Amino acid sequence: MFGIALAASAALATPVAGALGYRRIRQARNARLMRIDTQNGIDERGFVRIGGLDHWISIRGEDLGNPVMLEIHGGPGASNAPYGARTRAWEKHFTIVRWDMRGTSKTLGRTGVDGQGELSFDRLYQDALEVTRHALARLGVDQVILVANSFGSVFGLRLARRHPELYSAYVGTDQNINDGVLDDSVRQALLARLRAAGKSKDVAVVERMGPDRTAWTAEQFSAYAKLVVTSDPLTFDTMKTVVVRSLLFSPLHSLRDVKYFFKGMKLSEQIVPATAAFDDWADGTTFDLPFFIFQGDQDVLTAPELAKRFFDDVQAPVKDFALIRGAAHFASFRQPEQFLDLMLTKVRPVVTGRRSVAVG
Template sequence: MPRKAARLIGVSLLGLAGVLVIVAAAGLGVRAYRQHLAAETLAIRSPNGVQEGAYVDIGGIKQWIQIRGEDRDNPVLLFVHGGPGGSTLPISSGWRPWEKHFTVVQWDQRGAGRTYGAAGDALAPTMTLERMTQDGIELVEYLRNHLHKDKIVLVGHSWGSFLGIHIVKQRPDLFYAYVGTGQVVGRVTFEKSFELAITHLQELAQSASNSEALAELAPIVARPQITPQNRLVADKWSKSLGLPSIESFQLAGPVPPPFMPDFSLLDWYNWRKGMTFSAKYLRGREGPMFKRDVAALGLAFPIPVVFIEGDADYNTPSGPAEQLFNQIIAPHKEFVRVRGGGHFIPFDRPDEFLAELVAYVRPLVPN
């Protein structure tokens, strides 16, 4: 190649690199500005309010918690996130109205988000349901002392409902009430979810007149068991026929996740890594949600129990949760059905979820 041509190519590549640097810098600048505006939108300015984020020593490691509310005298609501590993910090701007009624605590569990970022893969030997249950108890003890409360309310979502119900069963004395949403019962939850997915796939295949899909799905429809072979068939046609995924929902809130304040690109990296890491130890056929049933913990609860369930939740269908609820013995219990609600009603319908909390949960906390 002639030197002149090589020189031109080199100059062109340098120019392209320069353009890319400028574009990246501009993008980061826009993001920083949007985060600044978001911080103003979400700021707690009331004189008795609380807005904190910090690592706390829980279970022998540093675990991240965030505490927000307009009035410290309000009840404390601990939200136990799902996933496993699905920290809710970047997707919770729709909860700003909740903070008028509750002091809302978010917790990056062992193996999730910033907690994963602080410890990394060294957490692997400790990723057990038993250890994380004790983490939750230690966290609540910390919150009681830090916020000067006798008891708190626990809201568990999806995996967090499975973990949360273990926490309250071990130490009911720490809680005014337990609230489950997207409640996981155990294996039966995922068997029902699989059955609904197969039925939906059959409907999609019929609409598309896909004879091959109908033929492969027919024996599974007749007997929708979760086996490795049946999963392969379901995964194949889920992609081909466009079955909506678990992520198919629209967040509601004033701040899009990429612009949440005080959430860096490194935080996003650890958020995604934590999801993968936690799933390795807590999800799947060998994970505790599939191998254990919460009914085995006992059906008697000495505290009020509230289930807030979407009737269009195909990931953790409300049927098994309602069957469990009907067997629960508690001083007070409510099963609240959200019409048309999916798996993520705290996030895509936060105002409606808050209305249910105010109507059914807030009265359970003494003034």
């Protein structure tokens, strides 16, 4: 979802003094958890030239014979790389490709703000195509499973529509559905929460924005997202306990990387306004590949009701929709075991032509 830098910063309440020692202990524990030492495994990370810019890409899995899963992260600017320890079990069944988009985290830290080149939706879309082709060539496979979360799913739908030859299936989670700004239910739900909490100043801010998101600035999108996150207890708790802690305790991220994570989220907010008028129904509901949406049942950022409405209109060779229980936004990372079970029971059998694999 768009513009969560301010909300993430608000969730970053860990005191610096006295916390660094604990951070090192947790990083070491996660490094041991994330170690891959299987004979046919892969643990590869570094910078790859994509679209004229060095992008950070990691490829991890216990068996190169497993299906490949390419993630398109959200934000924009919110890398999925910090979740490695939470999603370690996924790597027993899938080879996972994670990529920091331009303007994001380690890619941003490589050359700084001035070295990122064009930051636009179209440029990032072209980067995603190039990353896909890099993953296919590097791993010697014909297709990958495209897994897109949050704002990444705005790219994901367009990649899946236009290039079914590259992807064995599409999986959207925290699925972002655009309908040409007709649906105002999420904003209305936010207003109801703010009124119930007596937040009259925040109510006035949201009311002044109005329902037409095409008229919002990047700063307004960011302020709106902060209010959505902080007004919902489960979403804000997820930001603190899943997003921020995963980043702080990631063995792959230095304190410098933490700084660039938040800097990238703020920088990338400029991409959002150009997508406000997108209409996924007008772009097409026919997909020539298996199509799945796995949504948090309590997501107040990307409402499951809107995702289900779009899903019901989708025509695809195979399709399935499921709710992830006890999850708001960042559902796959809040409930990684449930997400893995869905991938194994619904997606993997379709892309491999084999029966589902038990978790464990």
